[in-house]
Amino acid sequence: MFESLNIEQRIDKAEFGAAEPELREQLIESQLSFLEAEQAPIIVILSGMDVIGRSECGKQLLSWLDSRHVRPFATILPGEEGLERPRMWRFWDALPRDGRMGLFLNSWYEGPFTDYILGRIDREQYRARIDEAVRFERMLAHEGALILKFMLFLSEDQTLQALKKFKRKRMGAWKVSRHEMEISKEFANRFDESLEILEELVSATSTHYAPWIPVASTDARYRDLTVGQTISEAMQRRLDAAGPIDPVPVDTNSAGMSDLHTNILDSLDLSQTLSQKEYKRELKKEQKRLTKLTLSKKFEQHSVVAVFEGNDAAGKGGSIRRVVQALDPRLYRVIPIAAPSDEDRAHGYLWRFWRHLPRQGHVTIFDRSWYGRVLVERVEGFSPEADWTRAYEEIRSFESELTDYGVIVVKFWLAIDQQEQLQRFQEREKTGYKRYKITEEDWRNREKWDDYARAVHDMVDRTGTSEAPWTLVEASDKYFARVKVLKTINDRLESELD
Amino acid sequence: MFESLNIEQRIDKAEFGAAEPELREQLIESQLSFLEAEQAPIIVILSGMDVIGRSECGKQLLSWLDSRHVRPFATILPGEEGLERPRMWRFWDALPRDGRMGLFLNSWYEGPFTDYILGRIDREQYRARIDEAVRFERMLAHEGALILKFMLFLSEDQTLQALKKFKRKRMGAWKVSRHEMEISKEFANRFDESLEILEELVSATSTHYAPWIPVASTDARYRDLTVGQTISEAMQRRLDAAGPIDPVPVDTNSAGMSDLHTNILDSLDLSQTLSQKEYKRELKKEQKRLTKLTLSKKFEQHSVVAVFEGNDAAGKGGSIRRVVQALDPRLYRVIPIAAPSDEDRAHGYLWRFWRHLPRQGHVTIFDRSWYGRVLVERVEGFSPEADWTRAYEEIRSFESELTDYGVIVVKFWLAIDQQEQLQRFQEREKTGYKRYKITEEDWRNREKWDDYARAVHDMVDRTGTSEAPWTLVEASDKYFARVKVLKTINDRLESELD
Numbered sequence: 001m002f003e004s005l006n007i008e009q010r011i012d013k014a015e016f017g018a019a020e021p022e023l024r025e026q027l028i029e030s031q032l033s034f035l036e037a038e039q040a041p042i043i044v045i046l047s048g049m050d051v052i053g054r055s056e057c058g059k060q061l062l063s064w065l066d067s068r069h070v071r072p073f074a075t076i077l078p079g080e081e082g083l084e085r086p087r088m089w090r091f092w093d094a095l096p097r098d099g100r101m102g103l104f105l106n107s108w109y110e111g112p113f114t115d116y117i118l119g120r121i122d123r124e125q126y127r128a129r130i131d132e133a134v135r136f137e138r139m140l141a142h143e144g145a146l147i148l149k150f151m152l153f154l155s156e157d158q159t160l161q162a163l164k165k166f167k168r169k170r171m172g173a174w175k176v177s178r179h180e181m182e183i184s185k186e187f188a189n190r191f192d193e194s195l196e197i198l199e200e201l202v203s204a205t206s207t208h209y210a211p212w213i214p215v216a217s218t219d220a221r222y223r224d225l226t227v228g229q230t231i232s233e234a235m236q237r238r239l240d241a242a243g244p245i246d247p248v249p250v251d252t253n254s255a256g257m258s259d260l261h262t263n264i265l266d267s268l269d270l271s272q273t274l275s276q277k278e279y280k281r282e283l284k285k286e287q288k289r290l291t292k293l294t295l296s297k298k299f300e301q302h303s304v305v306a307v308f309e310g311n312d313a314a315g316k317g318g319s320i321r322r323v324v325q326a327l328d329p330r331l332y333r334v335i336p337i338a339a340p341s342d343e344d345r346a347h348g349y350l351w352r353f354w355r356h357l358p359r360q361g362h363v364t365i366f367d368r369s370w371y372g373r374v375l376v377e378r379v380e381g382f383s384p385e386a387d388w389t390r391a392y393e394e395i396r397s398f399e400s401e402l403t404d405y406g407v408i409v410v411k412f413w414l415a416i417d418q419q420e421q422l423q424r425f426q427e428r429e430k431t432g433y434k435r436y437k438i439t440e441e442d443w444r445n446r447e448k449w450d451d452y453a454r455a456v457h458d459m460v461d462r463t464g465t466s467e468a469p470w471t472l473v474e475a476s477d478k479y480f481a482r483v484k485v486l487k488t489i490n491d492r493l494e495s496e497l498d
Numbered sequence: 499m500f501e502s503l504n505i506e507q508r509i510d511k512a513e514f515g516a517a518e519p520e521l522r523e524q525l526i527e528s529q530l531s532f533l534e535a536e537q538a539p540i541i542v543i544l545s546g547m548d549v550i551g552r553s554e555c556g557k558q559l560l561s562w563l564d565s566r567h568v569r570p571f572a573t574i575l576p577g578e579e580g581l582e583r584p585r586m587w588r589f590w591d592a593l594p595r596d597g598r599m600g601l602f603l604n605s606w607y608e609g610p611f612t613d614y615i616l617g618r619i620d621r622e623q624y625r626a627r628i629d630e631a632v633r634f635e636r637m638l639a640h641e642g643a644l645i646l647k648f649m650l651f652l653s654e655d656q657t658l659q660a661l662k663k664f665k666r667k668r669m670g671a672w673k674v675s676r677h678e679m680e681i682s683k684e685f686a687n688r689f690d691e692s693l694e695i696l697e698e699l700v701s702a703t704s705t706h707y708a709p710w711i712p713v714a715s716t717d718a719r720y721r722d723l724t725v726g727q728t729i730s731e732a733m734q735r736r737l738d739a740a741g742p743i744d745p746v747p748v749d750t751n752s753a754g755m756s757d758l759h760t761n762i763l764d765s766l767d768l769s770q771t772l773s774q775k776e777y778k779r780e781l782k783k784e785q786k787r788l789t790k791l792t793l794s795k796k797f798e799q800h801s802v803v804a805v806f807e808g809n810d811a812a813g814k815g816g817s818i819r820r821v822v823q824a825l826d827p828r829l830y831r832v833i834p835i836a837a838p839s840d841e842d843r844a845h846g847y848l849w850r851f852w853r854h855l856p857r858q859g860h861v862t863i864f865d866r867s868w869y870g871r872v873l874v875e876r877v878e879g880f881s882p883e884a885d886w887t888r889a890y891e892e893i894r895s896f897e898s899e900l901t902d903y904g905v906i907v908v909k910f911w912l913a914i915d916q917q918e919q920l921q922r923f924q925e926r927e928k929t930g931y932k933r934y935k936i937t938e939e940d941w942r943n944r945e946k947w948d949d950y951a952r953a954v955h956d957m958v959d960r961t962g963t964s965e966a967p968w969t970l971v972e973a974s975d976k977y978f979a980r981v982k983v984l985k986t987i988n989d990r991l992e993s994e995l996d
Contacts, residue, residue, distance in 0.1 A: 038844065084801075084857040086903035092852035097844035124622045135895045142888060143846045303582075346536065346595040348641045354590035359582040390640060397633045405584035 001199050002214050003470065004264045004461045005153045009216045009226075016221040023228050024064045030235035031066050031101070037239065038099040040144035044231060045107045048152030049184045051166040052159065052217045057152065058105045060224040061231075071096045074105040076179060087111070087129075088136060098144075107149075108133040113201060114183050117194060130204060137210045141247035146238050147210035148250065150227050151202060152217040156191040163188050196466060203396050203465060208389035209247035214461065249389035263457045265415055270476045279479035286486035287326035293490060294327060294363065298497040302406045303358040306489065307369045310414025311452075312442045313424040314475045315482075319414065320365055322482045323489065327363055337368040349373060349391075350398055357402070370395060371411075374459050379451045392462040399468040408496045409468040410489055413456060414475040418449055499697050500712050501968065502762045502959045503651045507714045507724075514719040521726050522562045528733035529564050529599070535737065536597040538642035542729060543605045546650030547682045549664040550657065550715045555650065556603045558722040559729075569594045572603040574677060585609070585627075586634060596642075605647075606631040611699060612681050615692060628702060635708045639745035644736050645708035646748065648725050649700060650715040654689040661686050694964060701894050701963060706887035707745035712959065747887040761955045763913055768974045777977035784984035785824035791988060792825060792861065796995040800904045801856040804987065805867045808912030809950075810940045811922040812973045813980075817912065818863055820980045821987065825861055835866040847871060847889075848896055855900070868893060869909075872957050877949045890960040897966040906994045907966040908987055911954060912973040916947055 011019075034042065044061075048054050055074075062070060073094040082090035088108065096102040112129035115121045121129070137147055154162060163184060187194045206212040213230055217223045234250055241248055274282065293299060306323070308316045324332055335356045344352040350370060358364040373391040377383035383391075399409050416424070425446075428438045445452065464470040471488045475481035509517075532540065542559075546552050553572075560568060571592040580588035586606065594600040610627035613619045619627070635645055652660060661682060685692045704710040711728060715721045732748055739746055772780065791797060804821070806814045822830055833854045842850040848868060856862040871889040875881040881889075897907050914922070923944075926936045943950065962968040969986045973979035 041845075081857070085855050086899045086905065088899055089852060089855055092849055095845055095849060097841070099844070124625065127622065127625060132895075132899065135892075139848070139892055139895075140846060142885075145846075343595070346597070347539075347593055348638060348643075350637070351590055351593060354587060357583050357587055359579070387640075394633075394637055397630075397637075401584050401586055401630065407584065 001202055001461065001464055002153055002195075003464050004457060005214055005216045006155065007216070007262045007264060007267045008218070009222045009262055010219045011221040011225060013221070016225060019225055019229075020064075023225065023232060026232045026236070027064050027228065028066050030232055030239065031069055033239050034101075034235060035069060035099040038097075040146055040238070041096040041098050041140075042101040042231075042235065043096070043104065043140060043145050043147045044101060045104045045109070045147075045149040046152065046227070047107065047109060047150065048217065049159075049187065050180050051162045051184045052152055052154045053220060053223060054105055054152055056220060057217075057224055057227055058103060060220075061103065061228060064228055065101070069099075070101045070103050072103045072105065073107075076106050076110065076177060088132065091136070095140075108136060109201065109205070113197070117183070117186060117190075117197065130201065134205055134207070137205075137207070138247070141207075141209035144248070146234060146248075146250065148231060148234055149206075149210060149212045150230075151198075151212050151214045152223065153214050154217050156188075158218060159188050159191065199466060203400075206462070207393055208249040208386070211250055211389075211392075211462075249386045251385060251389055263453050264460055264472070265453055265456060268415055268472055268474050270415065270417055270420075270474050272474050272480050273477040274479040274483060276479065279483060282483045283322060283486070286483060286490055287322070289490045290323070290326040290486060290493075293493045293497065294331065296497065299493075300361045302408055302496065303360050304363040304408045304410065304489070304493070305358065305402060306363065306365045307371065307409070307411040308365065308367050308414070309369065309371050309375065309412065310473070310475065311416050311421055312445055313421055313428065313438075314414035314416045315478050316367055316414055318478055319412070319473075319475075319482050319485045320367060322486060323365065326486075331361060332363040332365065333358070334365045334367060337366060337372065349387075350394065353398075357407070360406075370398070371459060371463075374463075375452065375455050376445075378455050379448055392459075395463050396465065399463070399465070403467040408492055410492055411464075411468060411470045412473050412485055412488070413460065413470060414473045414481060416475050418446070420476050421446065499700055499959065499962055500651055500693075501962050502955060503712055503714045504653065505714070505760045505762060505765045506716070507720045507760055508717045509719040509723060511719070514723060517723055517727075518562075521723065521730060524730045524734070525562050525726065526564050528730055528737065529567055531737050532599075532733060533567060533597040536595075538644055538736070539594045539596050539638075540599040540729075540733065541594070541602065541638065541643050541645045542599060543602045543607070543645075543647040544650065544725070545605065545607060545648065546715065547657075547685065548678050549660045549682045550650055550652045551718060551721060552603055552650055554718060555648075555715075555722055555725055556601060558718075559601065559726060562726055563599070567597075568599045568601050570601045570603065571605075574604050574608065574675060586630065589634070593638075606634060607699065607703070611695070615681070615684055615688075615695065628699065632703055632705070635703075635705070636745070639705075639707035642746070644732060644746075644748065646729060646732055647704075647708060647710045648728075649696075649710050649712045650721065651712050652715050654686075656716060657686050657689065697964060701898075704960070705891055706747040706884070709748055709887075709890075709960075747884045749883055749887055761951050762958055762970070763951055763954060766913055766970055766972050768913065768915055768918075768972050770972050770978050771975040772977040772981060774977065777981060780981045781820065781984070784981060784988055785820070787988045788821070788824040788984060788991075791991045791995065792829065794995065797991070798859045800906055800994065801858050802861040802906045802908065802987070802991070803856065803900060804861065804863045805869065805907070805909040806863065806865050806912070807867060807869050807873065807910065808971070808973065809914050809919055810943055811919050811926065811936075812912035812914045813976050814865055814912055816976060817910070817971075817973075817980050817983045818865060821863065821984060824984075829859060830861040830863065831856070832863045832865060835864060835870065847885075848892065851896075855905070858904075868896070869957060869961075872961075873950065873953050874943075876953050877946055890957075893961050894963065897961070897963070901965040906990055908990050909962075909966060909968045910971050910983055910986070911958065911968060912971045912979060914973050916944070918974050919944065 034040075046054050046058055058072065058074070062072065071094065073091075075090075078090050082093075091108055094102060094104070112121070112126055112133070116123075116126040141147060202212045202214070215223055215226050237251065238248065294304075308320055310316050320334060324334060333356065340349075340352065353366070353370050356364055356366075373383055373388050374395075378388040402409055425438055425442065460470045460472070471484075473481050473484050532538075544552050544556050556570065556572070560570065569592065571589075573588075576585075576588050580591075589606055592600060592602070610619070610624055610631070614621075614624040639645060700710045700712070713721055713724050735749065736746065792802075806818060808814050818832060822832065831854065838847075838850065851864070851868050854862055854864075871881055872886050872893075876886040900907055923936055923940065958968045958970070969982075971979050971982050
């Protein structure tokens, strides 16, 4: 779920200087409007280790905001008062009034996470405490609270570096407790394992009314501006929100404002190609591998769900053909997903996908999928915001029910750029038998390129999990794309069947 | 949570005969309206063992309804198709279309419950599967489904009897699988333990949009009429519901229609008294006991939250005084709860109660409490339906966070009858120093006696748990009431400190 964090996100001093005054003004204006409306509190959680800048970020926020109306909460361990009362007491006690902001540098997540990482509680206790957190937020959200949860983040190398650097300047301006340092070291030393637990935590507790927003913390300017702008934007949206939807969904771009951050799609190197000779050789090799893997004894206990999404004309069909060529026709089905039928519409939106799930030993390929809800339905406004924002958590649940059962879920986004798409559209219009492939709708979608790109970014960020990861496929060169798709499926199968 | 099931609920043949035709007509009318609207499916779950009449009840329902628009689901174990797909597949497959009804005689609960009771899965797996069920229902509810979950129920003796009787007529008209019999026997043999697990399950999965409705199954006529009328009433309410509340709350009287079932308050014997001599002796004894218990070493790790609710003029104040007389004044606080202050209103509704939670070794007595939301706020319409229906689950969570931490939660409903209340009101108006105690509001509340009685019944049924049970106190005789209160607190303390 932290895919987008591997993109280098930086903002230079000049850009920061230009954006800061406007942001401050917006924040203070939103604060005043909230105070006047007095309808709901704002709950902001800043999570992530101090060594990667949680306190710094909190300080920056406080300097921007009108701090008279912000209630910061930063005590890591419960005090005497809190220790003698049920766990959640100190958080209730720290809740801001309606119209005001609570800024939680430590929240109801740190305790369970730390205790679990350090082996002080077992998995069942951990789950129970996470449930407690979810119920707490649900109650707050039902009563109107705007809840924003930021997860500051660095890669493994960067975390280790930050930890080293931090030790050196430890005697500096602000205090980090021994407890905090201990956790940070533990986290860094067992990075992969910790990350997995964190991903599970974020996945289980990111809801449409209280989403987690992962923020790359490499660059302090990017980090602070992203957090600040996301808060400001969400407050503004809430003030504008009409109607009694309960709880109110929170729409935020995963990585903050679109004009500041790099879209995950922009980080792709679309110039990658394969020669025809290489293609033929690799295709043959990977198809043979796939045949072998799907006919193996071990596969009888598994099944594959493969999802193909991508830009129009990115070559989904061609890739799917190269996959099924390697499969026993009795064992696979390709399900093309168009607009829902009457029958589909008369059921819940996931119903038509559940129906087509493969039996053990089988493969189902979805040519477009349930992701329509957070792509076309979001961008075109076919689904109300409450529905598509909720879909991320519903999709994560759905896919984890599949993977729990042993279904191997592979998801592809086939990416081309605007120029390449234009050429393919024009080419299709010229070629008789391909003309049916290009419609008015394709041209219309093209006009909303940036909206779709944002939707793809959020989709990958919010639904890419270690069990059901997204693979972004550079598809300007069809040969390259097809081989990457096959190879990805094979690698996943190999590791899952192992 | 099954307090009301201990009341003898019976309907005689004549009453049944009188009610049946109208019910059938209503049900079929509601079905047609749902079909026309085509906006949402109806999901009805009938849970509870076959030996106590699940199948019988299902048959009766099917005979009343227009069965062309009902999709029954009764397979206990997944078939070959289902076994080879993720667990929830067969339930997705069984979902009815919008406007139609799915009647689940086996649902997503039987599997986890059975597997857990029989020791096939551990507690963590069990919790995960219950989570899966909750997420499933939440998704359905968000998409508009009307979900009603009936839990058929008998006492231990009755269950054992039914099992015996059932064995004799086993060769009769309908088939009960060996699997089903095995579970039933296991349940009956370990009744208390099973009941506890069931209570936890109902508590964790009863939501405002998909509530459990426990139904006493002693009398088949009562059982079937209650289930039928509850369905009919809920369908009618849903058709009348306006506005886009999401998900739509479901309000049902726990035990079905108010004119059919006996209110739990009606089962109290209000004629119980104590002589003054007995009172003095008992009071002294129980007060001594309380002093000793609260000063004991073991109590330092615990605390008490005592909730006093009751009819106006039922004598809450007097009972509270007799309790605190026995306590060290430094260790207790009495919190009278009136209408919320501005400060209270600016926070979530449970906030003001969290604030007053006792530290370890202390006692907090709430004179009226968080139950205001499901009593006065419900009856007077101060809270929207979405809020007070949700409050039952929020209160259960709240109290279980307390008891998890070691807080001993005791809850009293002091009950008098209408006649007794009238006398006390008149008496208070005559007595100068008591006159302030009686207000216009008290007289107004009196007019809504039946609405309050229904609200109390539902409250006890939905929030009485084995960890935080309700004690109904027959309060026509003050002596009797005071001693019962003290004795209850002492007994609880004794068993919890043990």
